[in-house]
Each structure stands twice: as C-alpha cells, then as structure tokens.
Amino acid sequence: MELTRRKMLAIGSGTLALASLTGLPAFASLTDEAVSALTGGADLGEGAITLTAPEIAENGNTVPIEVDAPGAVEITLFADGNPVPNVATFKFGPLSASRSASTRIRLATTQNVVAIAKMEDGSFQKASAEVKVTIGGCGG
Amino acid sequence: MISRRDFLQVGMAASALLGTSGFGNWARLAAQQALTQDQLLEFETFGNVSLIHITDIHGQLKPIYFREPSVNIGVGDNKGAVPHITGAEFRKLYGIADGSPSHYALSSGDFAALAKGYGRVGGLDRVATVIKAIRADRPDAILLDGGDTWHGSYTTWKTQAQDMFNVMNALKPDAMTFHWEFTLGSDRVTELVEQLPFAALGQNIFDAEWDEPTELFPPYKMFERGGTKIAVIGQAFPYMPIANPRWMFPEYSFGIRDENMAAMVEEVRAAGAECVVVLSHNGFDVDKKMASVVPGIDVILSGHTHDALPEPALVGETIIVPSGSNGKFVSRVDLDIRDGRMMGYRTKLIPIFSDVITPDPEVAALIDAERAPYLHEMTEVVGQTESLLYRRGNFNGSWDDLICDALLSERDAEIALSPGVRWGPTLIPGQDITREDIFGVTSMSYGQAYRTEMTGAFLKVVLEDVADNIFNPDPYYQQGGDMVRTGGLGYRIDVSKPQGARISNMTLLKTGEPIDPARSYVVAGWASVNEGTEGPQIWDVVESHIRKLGTVTVQGNTNVDVVGA
Numbered sequence: 001m002e003l004t005r006r007k008m009l010a011i012g013s014g015t016l017a018l019a020s021l022t023g024l025p026a027f028a029s030l031t032d033e034a035v036s037a038l039t040g041g042a043d044l045g046e047g048a049i050t051l052t053a054p055e056i057a058e059n060g061n062t063v064p065i066e067v068d069a070p071g072a073v074e075i076t077l078f079a080d081g082n083p084v085p086n087v088a089t090f091k092f093g094p095l096s097a098s099r100s101a102s103t104r105i106r107l108a109t110t111q112n113v114v115a116i117a118k119m120e121d122g123s124f125q126k127a128s129a130e131v132k133v134t135i136g137g138c139g140g
Numbered sequence: 141m142i143s144r145r146d147f148l149q150v151g152m153a154a155s156a157l158l159g160t161s162g163f164g165n166w167a168r169l170a171a172q173q174a175l176t177q178d179q180l181l182e183f184e185t186f187g188n189v190s191l192i193h194i195t196d197i198h199g200q201l202k203p204i205y206f207r208e209p210s211v212n213i214g215v216g217d218n219k220g221a222v223p224h225i226t227g228a229e230f231r232k233l234y235g236i237a238d239g240s241p242s243h244y245a246l247s248s249g250d251f252a253a254l255a256k257g258y259g260r261v262g263g264l265d266r267v268a269t270v271i272k273a274i275r276a277d278r279p280d281a282i283l284l285d286g287g288d289t290w291h292g293s294y295t296t297w298k299t300q301a302q303d304m305f306n307v308m309n310a311l312k313p314d315a316m317t318f319h320w321e322f323t324l325g326s327d328r329v330t331e332l333v334e335q336l337p338f339a340a341l342g343q344n345i346f347d348a349e350w351d352e353p354t355e356l357f358p359p360y361k362m363f364e365r366g367g368t369k370i371a372v373i374g375q376a377f378p379y380m381p382i383a384n385p386r387w388m389f390p391e392y393s394f395g396i397r398d399e400n401m402a403a404m405v406e407e408v409r410a411a412g413a414e415c416v417v418v419l420s421h422n423g424f425d426v427d428k429k430m431a432s433v434v435p436g437i438d439v440i441l442s443g444h445t446h447d448a449l450p451e452p453a454l455v456g457e458t459i460i461v462p463s464g465s466n467g468k469f470v471s472r473v474d475l476d477i478r479d480g481r482m483m484g485y486r487t488k489l490i491p492i493f494s495d496v497i498t499p500d501p502e503v504a505a506l507i508d509a510e511r512a513p514y515l516h517e518m519t520e521v522v523g524q525t526e527s528l529l530y531r532r533g534n535f536n537g538s539w540d541d542l543i544c545d546a547l548l549s550e551r552d553a554e555i556a557l558s559p560g561v562r563w564g565p566t567l568i569p570g571q572d573i574t575r576e577d578i579f580g581v582t583s584m585s586y587g588q589a590y591r592t593e594m595t596g597a598f599l600k601v602v603l604e605d606v607a608d609n610i611f612n613p614d615p616y617y618q619q620g621g622d623m624v625r626t627g628g629l630g631y632r633i634d635v636s637k638p639q640g641a642r643i644s645n646m647t648l649l650k651t652g653e654p655i656d657p658a659r660s661y662v663v664a665g666w667a668s669v670n671e672g673t674e675g676p677q678i679w680d681v682v683e684s685h686i687r688k689l690g691t692v693t694v695q696g697n698t699n700v701d702v703v704g705a
Contacts, residue, residue, distance in 0.1 A: 054395045055616045058381040064351050064393075102351075110639075132617055134382060135605050 031080040035116055035126075038076055044116070044126040049075070051115045051127035060107045060133040068100035069117035069125055075101060076118075081111025109133050175241055175496050181273045186486040187476030188366030190278040191417060192271055195286025195443030196465035196563070198320070199293030199304055199583065201507045203260035203494035204565035206466045208448070209532035210248040213635055213705045216613030218425050223447035223462065234450050245468070245491035246448055252528050255568045258493060262467030264307050265499035265507055266492045270470045271311055272500060278474075280365045283313045284372060286443030286463070287421045290332065291320035292563050294518040294579040295511055300328055303510040305335075310503050315339040315361055319377035319384075319421045319444065323585045326389040330356065341374020341419060343404045348393040359404050362413060368477040371408035373401065375420040375430075377444055379619045383609075385586050387671040396426065396616055398433050405436040415477045417441065423620035424453075424462050431455035438482040439473060445620045446532070446562045450489050459485055466565060468492055518576040523686040527694040529567040531581060534610065535623050535633075535702060538694040539564060539581050543678070544627025546685030547664040551591045551675075554650060555599070556627030557665035560606065562620075573686055575679075582666075582679045589666040589675040597657035600643055603631060608639040626699070629655070636704030649699060 035044075049069035057063045067075050067090075077087040090101040105113070110132045117125040214224025225233055227249045236242040244254040245261065274281050289308060290301030301324055308316075315338055322329055333340045333356055343359035346352060353359065360373040378396045380389070405416055415438050420427050423445040431440055432455050440460045448464030463471040469489050476484040511518075531537035540558045547556035564581035567573060594602070602624065609619040623633075632645040646655035655661070666678040686692060 052399060056379055056382055056395075056619075058348075058386060058393055058395070132608075132612075134609060135602065 031078045031085040031112075031114060034078060034086055035114070038116055038118075039124045042124050044124050046126060048119070049115060049117045049125040049127045051113065051129050053113050053129040053131050055130075056132045056134060057107060060109075062104045063107050063113075063131060064102065064104050065113055066100065066102040067115045067117075067127070068098070069115075069119070070099055071119050072099040072117035072125070073120055074118040075099070076116045077103075077105065078114040078116070079105060079107055079111060080114060081109045082107065087113075107131055107133050175493060177269075177497050180490055180493065180496060181270065183274075183277070183472060183474070183488055184486070185277050186474035187484060188368060189370060189415065189475040189477050190274060190281035191439065191441065191471075191473040191475070192274055192281050192283045193286065193419075193441040193461060193463045193471040193473065194267060194283075194467070194469075195421075195441070195463050196288040196446055197264070197285075197292075197304070197467045198288055198465065198563040199291055199296035199301075200262055200467045200565065200580075201264050201293070201295070201303065201307060201511065203263035203266070203492075204466060204580070205255050205260055205568055206262070206468050207251045207255075207528070207530040207532060207566040208246060208248050209534070211533045211535060211702075213534055213611070213702070214425070215611045215635055216615070218428070218615070222449055222453065223424055223445070236450075241491065241493065242450065245493075246450060251530070251566070252568045255566075259495040261494055262492050263494045263499065264311070264467060265501075265504035266494055266497040267467055267470055268311055268500035268503035269497050270490055270492065274472055282315075282363055282365060282370065282372065282417075283311065284417075284419045284441055285313045285316035286419055286441060287316060287318045287376065288320045288443065288465075288563070289316065290324060292580070292583050294576045294583065295514050297579060297583045297585075298514055299510070300324055301332065305332055306510060307503065307506055309337060310506055313338050314363065315341050315372050315374065315419060317341050317374040317376050317419050317421050318345070318357075319380060320584075322380055322389045322392065323384050325585065326391050329389065333357070339372075339374075341372065342376035343373050343400055344378060344394050344397040345374075345376050346393045346395075346397075348391055351393060354392070359400075360408055362408065362411065366477065368414045369412045370415045370417060370477070371411075371413035372417045372419055373404050373408065375401065375418055375422055377421040377620075378426070383619045383621065383669075385669040385671065388585065396422070396430070398430055401430065402434045402436075405434060409436060414480050415439070415475060415482055420444075423615075423618065424460065425615035425618060426620070427460050428453060428455050429615045431458035431460060439475070439485075441471070441473070448489060452485075452487055457482075459487070461487055461489075463489065465563065518574065518579070520575050521572045522575055522578065522683050523573045523690055523692055525567050525571055525573055525692040526569055527692060528569055529573075529692070529694065531564040531566070532562060533622065534560075535700040536625050536697045538697075539566075540625035541627070541694050541697050542686075542692060543582070543682055544625055546682045547589060547666070548627050550681045550685050551589060551664035553591060553628070553662045553664035554648065555594075555629045555661050555663045557602070557663060558625040558627070559667040560610075560622030560624050561667075562622060573692065575683065578679050578682050578686070582682060584667060586668065586673065587666055587678040588668070588673045589664060589678045589681045590668055590673050591662065591664045591675060593660040594663045595658060595660050596646065596655040599629070599655060599661065599663070600646060600657070603633075603643045603646075604640055607633060607635075607642045611635045611642065612639070623700075630699035630701075632701040632703065634704040635702065645701065
C-alpha cells in the first residue's frame with residue numbers, strides 16, 4: 001500500500017509536523033493580543049474558572065472542552081496554536097442557572113486552550129490547559 | 141503501619157531463602173528443591189481484607205520465559221525512581237542477592253544462565269494454584285484482573301480471545317479493566333463483556349458521541365468483605381484511541397479523567413466504602429501522579445507498564461502495587477480496614493516459578509482443551525535461535541531487531557519500524573522457534589506489514605512524536621510503551637530535551653550517510669493505527685525470514701545513542 005504522508009497526518013489528527021518541528025505556542029502572541037483586546041489589559045485572576053480538557057486529544061478534529069465559571073457573564077475560548085485563535089464566546093444572562101458550557105473544538109497541533117471569563121463585577125478570570133495532538137503509536 | 145523492613149521480609153521470601161547463596165547456585169536442583177511452593181506462598185494473613193491482583197497476561201496460558209528490561213529511563217520527577225532502576229542497581233536497592241530467585245524473577249542480568257536454572261515462569265494453571273491457596277487463607281479474597289488479558293497469543297488470535305475468556309472465568313475474578321481487549325473491535329468486546337460473570341469496570345470509559353459514561357462499563361463495584369465495604373474503581377488505559385487504532389472502537393472515548401475519578405471516590409465514600417481500591421491500567425508513573433492529585437484512594441493495583449516491584453510505592457497515604465506481566469506474578473495485598481480507613485497493609489509479589497508451583501489440574505485441563513485444536517499448527521518449529529530473544533527495553537530488544545531485519549529483507553525496504561510494545565515472551569539460546577513463539581511477540585488484530593515511502597523530515601517527526609509519548613516529563617502525557625524500534629536507521633536521542641529537539645544524527649545504516657530531510661526512503665513497518673493498512677501479516681513476514689535463516693543470531697544493537705538519561 002502507498003501510505004502517503006497526507007494519510008498519516010490525516011489519521012494522526014492534524015498537522016503534527018508543525019507541532020513537532022516548531023514546538024509550542026507558535027501563535028501565542030495572537031492569543032495574547034486577542035485577550036488584551038477582550039480585557040482591555042485588566043489583571044487576570046485565577047481559581048474561579050475551571051477548564052476541563054483531555055491531556056492528549058483522541059482526535060484533534062473534535063476535542064471536547066468544558067468550562068465552568070460561576071458568576072461569569074461571558075466566557076471566551078482561545079486555541080493558541082490554531083491559525084485563528086478565537087474559538088467561541090458564551091454569554092450568560094442573569095437567569096442562567098449555571099455559567100458553564102461544553103463544546104468540541106478543532107486543534108491543529110499541540111497547544112494551549114485558554115478560557116477567559118468576564119465576571120459580574122467586571123473582573124476577569126483565566127484558565128488554560130495544554131492539549132497534545134500526536135500521531136500516537138503503541139503502548140503497553 | 142508496616143515498615144519497609146517488614147515488607148522486605150514478607151515480600152521477598154523467595155530471595156530470603158537463598159539470600160546468602162551468592163551467584164552461581166542456580167542449578168535447576170536449587171530451584172526445584174531449595175525453593176518450594178509453600179515458601180513462595182508463605183504469608184502471615186493480615187487484617188480483614190485480601191486483594192489478589194494479576195495484570196497484563198497478554199494471552200499467556202502456558203509458562204514462558206520473560207526477561208525484565210535493562211534500560212528503563214525515568215524522566216522529570218521519576219528520574220532515578222523505581223521502576224526506572226534496573227539490573228544490579230535494582231538488586232542493590234532491594235537487597236536482592238545475585239543469582240537468587242528474585243534476581244531472576246525481578247531484574248535483568250545473566251538472564252539466559254538463570255533461565256536454564258530456574259526454568260519458565262507463569263502459566264495460568266499455576267496462577268490458579270496460587271489463587272486457590274490465598275482463598276484457602278481468606279475465602280472472600282477479591283480477585284482483580286488489570287486487563288490486557290484477551291490479547292497476545294496464537295490461540296487468542298484464532299479464537300478472538302475465547303480461550304482467555306474461558307480460562308479466566310475458571311479463576312473466578314471479581315472484576316477487570318481493559319486495554320488491548322478493545323483491539324478485538326467494539327462488537328467482539330461487547331459480545332464478551334455482556335457474557336462476563338463479573339464486573340467490567342472503567343470510570344474513564346465514555347461514550348464518544350456524547351462524552352458520557354457507558355452502561356456496559358460501570359465505574360466501580362462495591363464489595364462487602366471482612367465486615368467492611370470496599371469499592372473497586374476501574375481505570376482503563378487512558379490513551380487507547382491514540383496508541384491503538386481508534387477506528388476499531390469508534391464508539392468509545394477514554395482519557396485519564398482524574399476529575400471524574402475524584403468524583404467517583406467521593407461517591408463511593410458517601411455510599412459507605414471504608415476502603416477505595418483503583419484497578420488501574422494507567423501505567424506506574426501515571427498512577428503515582430494520579431495518587432498525588434486524587435485524594436482518598438487507599439490502593440492502586442497498577443498495570444500497563446509491566447513493572448514488577450517487590451514492595452509497593454507509597455504516595456501520600458496511597459499504596460501502589462505493580463504486578464508485572466505475562467502471568468509471571470500474582471500480588472497478594474492484605475489490608476486492615478477499620479474505623480472507616482485503611483490502618484495497615486501487607487503485600488507480597490509472588491513470582492510464578494512454573495517448576496515449583498504445582499499446576500491446578502482442572503485449569504491445566506481447560507488450557508490444554510483450548511489449545512488442542514491449534515496445537516499441531518502452532519507448535520511447528522520454524523527455526524532455532526543461538527541468541528537470547530527478548531523485547532523489553534526503552535530502545536530495542538533482540539526480538540525487535542530480528543523483526544526489523546525480517547521487514548528489511550522480506551519487504552525490500554531501506555528502513556524498518558516496529559512498535560515499542562512491552563508484551564512478548566523471551567526465548568533463550570538453544571531454543572526452537574515455533575510458530576507460537578512468533579505469535580507471542582506479534583499477535584494483534586492490526587498486524588499488517590505496510591511498505592511505504594517517508595521523507596527524512598517525516599521520519600524525524602515520527603521519532604520525535606513517539607519519544608515525547610515516553611519521555612515527556614509530565615506522566616499524564618506519557619502513553620506507557622517504549623520507543624519505536626528502528627531497523628536500517630540509527631539515531632541519537634537526548635531524553636532530557638523537549639519534543640522536537642530530542643532526536644539527532646539520524647543515519648541510514650546501509651550507507652552510513654545522514655538522513656536527508658528532503659529525500660524519500662522506503663519504509664516497512666507494522667501495527668499501523670491507520671485504517672485500511674495493507675500488507676502481509678507480520679507473523680508471516682517473520683516466519684518466512686526465520687525459515688531462510690534456519691538458525692537465528694542477533695548481534696548487539698548499538699544504533700541508538702542515548703544521552704541525557
């Protein structure tokens with residue numbers, strides 16, 4: 001069989017060549033810019049927001065991400081290694097019973113997923129998680 | 141609490157017997173006469189609860205040889221910590237005499253000579269004898285199978301694991317968890333699990349579509365034993381869809397999911413569990429980290445990375461008990477559970493010396509019945525070996541060198557790649573190589589040997605990617621196998637560097653020239669996780685190669701230069 005590089009990459013969940021050869025957060029600055037734009041440069045607190053993501057993606061094309069920030073009016077997700085880091089913004093009204101959301105996102109490569117919550121008092125909270133995208137191999 | 145010294149006394153009965161005998165007293169007579177079944181089983185029953193742990197049997201019904209690794213590098217916080225200590229250093233750490241039974245069972249060094257003296261290990265009929273003896277002491281002992289059971293042999297392949305299913309049922313386990321079982325494909329796994337007369341556990345086995353728990357694999361089971369309540373929580377191998385072909389079980393998602401593990405611990409405690417046991421296929425270093433992150437676990441019965449330690453590791457108040465592989469060991473864990481907590485423990489890693497432990501006749505007959513239909517074809521002699529053929533080690537084993545040679549010559553390739561799995565019995569010099577022996581190191585449901593072209597740049601990506609799955613300093617990013625084995629390709633690896641910077645000096649061995657990132661190379665390999673991989677089965681490739689050789693001799697492999705360890 002002709003196992004093409006394209007096939008390996010496709011099944012190996014994303015453009016890992018980029019990941020492996022250039023290392024982490026190639027586009028970190030893009031995310032930083034976007035976060036600054038969102039927060040106006042305000043300080044970012046931690047601890048009131050929880051981000052749940054797999055350590056290693058089973059499929060880089062659809063990675064389950066869950067975020068929970070009681071008291072948030074808005075939560076924005078960024079993927080700092082994607083060509084366009086902004087992923088989604090969730091807005092919560094005063095009647096929202098819980099301030100949490102789960103979705104699936106595509107990750108081009110091993111990278112950090114960053115969540116920024118805008119709280120009811122106007123302050124901001126940040127959480128991030130590194131998600132590895134790999135071609136895998138054989139364990140055990 | 142039991143002191144480390146007590147552990148050594150109860151856990152190391154085998155070495156104590158011949159503790160002063162020194163090197164050289166390993167004649168078969170010594171093994172058979174000086175070492176008795178009673179001594180191997182000797183155990184002062186302790187507390188009120190007994191656990192029996194066996195894991196990573198990989199289809200090995202019959203006694204085998206199994207050499208432990210001489211290279212097992214730890215990184216990050218685990219640098220220099222067990223199980224990343226091997227050979228003479230391992231024996232020194234635990235006070236094991238050179239040439240003793242424990243040397244042979246637990247560490248590498250002089251393996252071929254010791255194997256001739258002490259004989260084969262394992263065999264599920266011997267394991268049955270040990271389990272029965274423990275149950276005679278403690279009739280309500282809980283038997284737990286850590287998974288990688290329904291995989292790894294000629295008969296397991298031919299029967300789609302019906303052989304292991306039948307024999308394990310005769311041992312009457314109370315629960316199991318999973319890894320390679322899923323490579324039978326989700327239909328077959330479902331079919332077998334639905335018939336299991338015991339619990340199939342996995343708090344981290346989720347439905348892939350909705351990312352929610354499954355009905356088939358509950359997270360835990362509660363046991364009432366010894367006047368107390370014990371919860372056993374299952375933890376399947378977290379990275380199955382990455383390390384093994386996802387397309388074979390697309391309905392399932394895994395992951396470590398330690399938040400859910402913590403929630404399950406809280407749930408079982410709230411339901412009255414006084415003792416929380418995790419039956420884990422995480423791998424040892426991942427278990428250590430999990431014990432430090434998730435509060436409230438008393439015991440982790442650890443599988444996947446095939447480590448065998450004579451005493452448990454302690455992380456906080458959690459004990460971690462790794463019980464080896466291939467049917468070579470059974471762990472007995474006695475616990476004193478009182479007043480809502482674990483007050484003490486006593487453990488023993490029992491090596492299954494097959495010449496010392498009497499086979500259980502019923503299970504022996506059952507094993508022979510499972511093997512009978514295939515006996516003629518699998519015992520056919522394909523060749524002989526003059527060299528020790530083993531697999532374990534971070535970078536290469538002589539079995540893999542032979543498999544890579546087979547791929548290079550039978551598939552006419554410049555470079556061969558062979559997966560860094562940790563299962564597969566050992567052959568000692570002078571042994572016949574049978575078809576069953578070849579299946580012992582190759583049997584799997586995706587064994588097609590592909591032939592393709594890869595550029596030098598892509599080969600580096602592959603090596604870097606696999607290396608990070610082993611040497612990432614954070615255990616949660618490790619998958620627990622060993623480095624992909626290479627034939628025709630030499631390289632240098634600095635295990636202390638980050639991903640992308642570990643691999644250098646890649647060399648095409650045939651010409652001695654550096655690998656050109658832009659050039660395409662003909663690569664043969666097997667065990668691709670890609671759907672639709674085509675090629676002959678790897679065991680046919682290896683058999684054909686060995687038949688041409690007649691007698692196998694494998695030279696030492698010096699093609700991987702390891703630094704930074």
